[in-house]
Amino acid sequence: MSKKNVADALHVFYELNAALSDAYWETNDIDQKDRFFAMKSILQDELDELHKLSVQDHVYPYEPINPNLLQLSDKLRMLLTELNAYVYRPQTSQRFADLIPSACELFEL
Numbered sequence: 001m002s003k004k005n006v007a008d009a010l011h012v013f014y015e016l017n018a019a020l021s022d023a024y025w026e027t028n029d030i031d032q033k034d035r036f037f038a039m040k041s042i043l044q045d046e047l048d049e050l051h052k053l054s055v056q057d058h059v060y061p062y063e064p065i066n067p068n069l070l071q072l073s074d075k076l077r078m079l080l081t082e083l084n085a086y087v088y089r090p091q092t093s094q095r096f097a098d099l100i101p102s103a104c105e106l107f108e109l
Helices: 006-026 030-050 055-059 069-081 090-107
Strands: none
Touching: 006 030, 006 055, 006 090, 030 069, 069 090
């Protein structure tokens, strides 16, 4: 499999960011809101760093910038195994099921 470039990473991260926002607003459990907010914050830090790159840099292979992405990868893998218990809306659950493997693949060097 070919290495993903910065543009690919941005696409996955934008979609994941939207799914985390949806999950945050769809739950009424404060602990789950905290969980989704923490994951979204880590992802947003990475997006902020990627936004500093020029458009010409989007063709280069993606490498994680924020060291906290390893924490996010672990949290996403755990969420994937418990998806039906914490994400109630089927559409959001399916988006996570599609996005989490792609995102975790990007986090691995």
